[in-house]
Amino acid sequence: MKLDTPPPASGLKKDVLSRIECENICPRGRWFYRGKEFLVWTTWIITVLVAAVAVAISFFVIMHRQYAIFEATHDSFLALMLDVLPYLWLLVFAAAAILALYHFRNTKRGYRYSFLTIAGATVLSSFVGGLFFHYLGMSFVFDDALGKYLPGMYVSQAMQEKRFWQNPHDGRLLATLREETASGTTAIVVDAEGTQWEVNISELFPKDVALLREGKQVRILGSQPSGEDSSFHACGVFPWLYSKMMTMADFKHDREDAILRLHEHRDRMLERARETYQAAKEGVRSASGSDETMTLATSAIPESVDQSQTESQCGDIAAVKRLRD
Amino acid sequence: MELLTPDLDSRTDTDVVRATLADREQFGVLIERYETKLRRYIMRLGLRVPDDQDDVLQETFIKAYRNLNSFDTSLSFSSWIYRIAHNEAMTWFRRRSVRPEGNMVSDGDEVLEFIASTQDSPEVRFDLGLNAEEVTAALAKLDDKYREVLILRFFEHKEYDEISDILQIPIGSVGTLIHRGKKQLLTVLNHDAVRI
Numbered sequence: 001m002k003l004d005t006p007p008p009a010s011g012l013k014k015d016v017l018s019r020i021e022c023e024n025i026c027p028r029g030r031w032f033y034r035g036k037e038f039l040v041w042t043t044w045i046i047t048v049l050v051a052a053v054a055v056a057i058s059f060f061v062i063m064h065r066q067y068a069i070f071e072a073t074h075d076s077f078l079a080l081m082l083d084v085l086p087y088l089w090l091l092v093f094a095a096a097a098i099l100a101l102y103h104f105r106n107t108k109r110g111y112r113y114s115f116l117t118i119a120g121a122t123v124l125s126s127f128v129g130g131l132f133f134h135y136l137g138m139s140f141v142f143d144d145a146l147g148k149y150l151p152g153m154y155v156s157q158a159m160q161e162k163r164f165w166q167n168p169h170d171g172r173l174l175a176t177l178r179e180e181t182a183s184g185t186t187a188i189v190v191d192a193e194g195t196q197w198e199v200n201i202s203e204l205f206p207k208d209v210a211l212l213r214e215g216k217q218v219r220i221l222g223s224q225p226s227g228e229d230s231s232f233h234a235c236g237v238f239p240w241l242y243s244k245m246m247t248m249a250d251f252k253h254d255r256e257d258a259i260l261r262l263h264e265h266r267d268r269m270l271e272r273a274r275e276t277y278q279a280a281k282e283g284v285r286s287a288s289g290s291d292e293t294m295t296l297a298t299s300a301i302p303e304s305v306d307q308s309q310t311e312s313q314c315g316d317i318a319a320v321k322r323l324r325d
Numbered sequence: 326m327e328l329l330t331p332d333l334d335s336r337t338d339t340d341v342v343r344a345t346l347a348d349r350e351q352f353g354v355l356i357e358r359y360e361t362k363l364r365r366y367i368m369r370l371g372l373r374v375p376d377d378q379d380d381v382l383q384e385t386f387i388k389a390y391r392n393l394n395s396f397d398t399s400l401s402f403s404s405w406i407y408r409i410a411h412n413e414a415m416t417w418f419r420r421r422s423v424r425p426e427g428n429m430v431s432d433g434d435e436v437l438e439f440i441a442s443t444q445d446s447p448e449v450r451f452d453l454g455l456n457a458e459e460v461t462a463a464l465a466k467l468d469d470k471y472r473e474v475l476i477l478r479f480f481e482h483k484e485y486d487e488i489s490d491i492l493q494i495p496i497g498s499v500g501t502l503i504h505r506g507k508k509q510l511l512t513v514l515n516h517d518a519v520r521i
Contacts, residue, residue, distance in 0.1 A: 012379060013356040016386045020349060027346060027393040108397060111493035 040107050047100035048125050053142055054093035055130025060139035061086040061157050097122050165219050166192045173197065173220040173232055174240065177212050187212060187234075189220070200233045203314045205264060208237035216240065222314070235314035236261050265314045338402035342393060352390055355406075362481075363410045369476050370414045381417050385410045404490035407483075411473075411491055463513040471506030478503055 019025070062085065100122045104110050110118070133139055140157075147156025165174040168191070175189035175197065185202040189212075199220065201209060211218060212234075221236040238258055336344070338358070344351040363385060364378055372378050389409050396405050464472055473492060477483045478499075489496040 012360050012382055012386070013353045015379075016356055016383055016390075017350065017353055019383070019387060020352070020390055025387065025391055027391060028395070030394045033392075033395040112489060112495055114495040114497055117495075 037108055040103050044100050044103040044107070047096045047103060048122060048129065051093050051096035051100060051122070051126035052129025052133055053139075054089045054096060055126050056133035056139035057143050057157075058086045058089045058093065059130060059134045060143060061089065093126065097126060100126075162192055168197070168224045168232055171221060171223045173199075173222070173234075174217065175199075175220055176217050177215055180213070189232075192217075196230065198231045200231065203265075204234050204237060205261060208234070208261070211237045211239060233314070235265055269314065339398050342396055342398075342402060345390075346393060349390070352386075355389075355402075356386055359403075359406055363406065366407065366476075366481055367410055367414045369480055370411070370473070372414055372417065377417065381410070381413050385413045388413065400490055401487065404483075404487045407477075407481075407487075407491045408493065459514070460510075463510055466513050467506060467509055470502055471509055474499060474502040475506045475510070 062081065097119075101115075101118055104113075104118050104122065113121075130139075133142070143157045146154045147159055162174060165172045167173075173189070174192040178188045178190050178196070180187045180201075185200060187199045187201050189197050189199050191197060199222075201212065204212070212220075217240040219238040219240055220232065220234050221238065222232055222234040224232050236258065238254065336354075338355065341351055341354050341358075345355065360382065363382055367378055367381055372381060385406070389406055392409075396402065464475065467475070474488055477488045477491060478485075483491065485496050485499045488494075488499045492499075494502075
């Protein structure tokens with residue numbers, strides 16, 4: 001049974017050939033298609049490279065920003081991540097990945113691959129490229145160069161970190177040693193804005209003091225005594241990392257070093273608290289005479305001794321408090 | 326002048342394409358080889374009026390000639406020109422804001438073979454009391470994406486990779502669309518049967 005029958009071959013051939021002749025239609029040159037294909041692939045490569053740069057800078061930002069002592073600034077690592085996630089670069093990555101996907105789909109054989117395959121390949125290429133750039137230290141170079149050449153439009157990570165550390169009210173100072181007093185308990189430093197500070201370094205560990213004495217720009221973690229505009233109490237000194245290209249091992253070492261020193265501050269504070277508690281206990285024992293009276297009296301001594309009783313300001317800075325809790 | 330000598334006719338499409346680039350008259354061979362096939366294909370897509378078919382076919386061949394250098398010899402010429410014809414037909418529907426509804430051009434055996442491929446057993450077909458007209462009507466109700474692959478697979482007898490090249494979709498999607506298309510067709514057929 002025939003539902004319908006196509007008409008017999010018409011004079012289509014004649015019509016087409018005469019139209020080709022009349023309108024002088026010629027096949028487009030091979031160069032046109034090769035150029036088009038080249039353009040599509042080049043655009044794909046460029047978009048993947050942009051995505052890779054975005055990944056590299058995102059890695060750089062996520063892994064380096066305030067990482068060493070995030071306990072000093074955030075409640076948890078997750079809170080730090082949410083705060084420092086480079087949303088702009090993640091957006092750039094997403095846009096570049098979508099464009100790369102589109103361009104790949106428009107290559108000669110692009111349609112043969114499923115959306116997931118192309119998306120996976122694009123994201124994977126971007127990540128591998130990003131990690132490669134990051135491994136080579138290019139992420140620092142990209143970020144720094146963008147900050148230098150696009151002032152007002154782009155704030156480099158080093159600049160953001162600088163702004164973050166130049167914040168004495170929150171217990172952070174980015175400074176360089178100018179001179180140290182004879183007693184060795186006070187140092188005069190100049191911060192990133194040129195302001196001079198009198199810093200109490202009595203609670204610093206020898207390693208911190210040695211670093212400060214190198215005379216290079218350093219990050220000082222501590223507290224600003226209330227009512228004293230130009231004085232600062234130092235609890236830890238850390239190198240300024242953005243003056244040179246750092247490897248992952250350097251950042252890891254920096255983090256371990258910072259944690260170690262925060263633990264040392266915590267241990268020292270707890271030791272002092274224990275000593276204070278014992279001394280208070282002894283005082284009560286000698287004053288009361290009987291065991292019953294002593295039990296009543298020592299119950300009034302709190303288990304965790306207040307910071308004021310330890311005479312250590314460093315035991316009260318946020319980072320140490322978090323470790324203590 | 327007669328272009329189609331037995332010697333010329335034995336050439337592959339790719340050979341003719343190469344010859345056309347040197348002598349445009351050779352393009353007539355390709356037109357003759359594909360005019361009937363493409364006319365039937367675009368008719369199945371829903372272009373019923375011969376004049377409209379002529380317009381679409383003329384544009385298809387002109388476009389093919391103009392883009393002859395973009396033909397990738399690693400693919401089949403048939404898929405390539407079917408793709409152009411498909412795109413031209415879709416453009417025609419779009420310009421006229423018409424939804425392609427399909428217009429089966431096939432004999433009863435072809436349609437019954439197609440029905441058999443969509444059924445688990447001949448009994449189902451018997452129970453539904455299907456015939457070619459009903460299947461044609463049901464196909465017209467399918468989503469475009471399903472109807473296109475079903476037409477190419479079961480009426481144009483194209484392989485999956487050819488369908489992939491014609492519709493420019495991944496090969497995996499061809500299988501999925503065929504499977505879903507058959508399922509939708511059964512739903513439509515069952516629905517119509519109940520209504521009757």
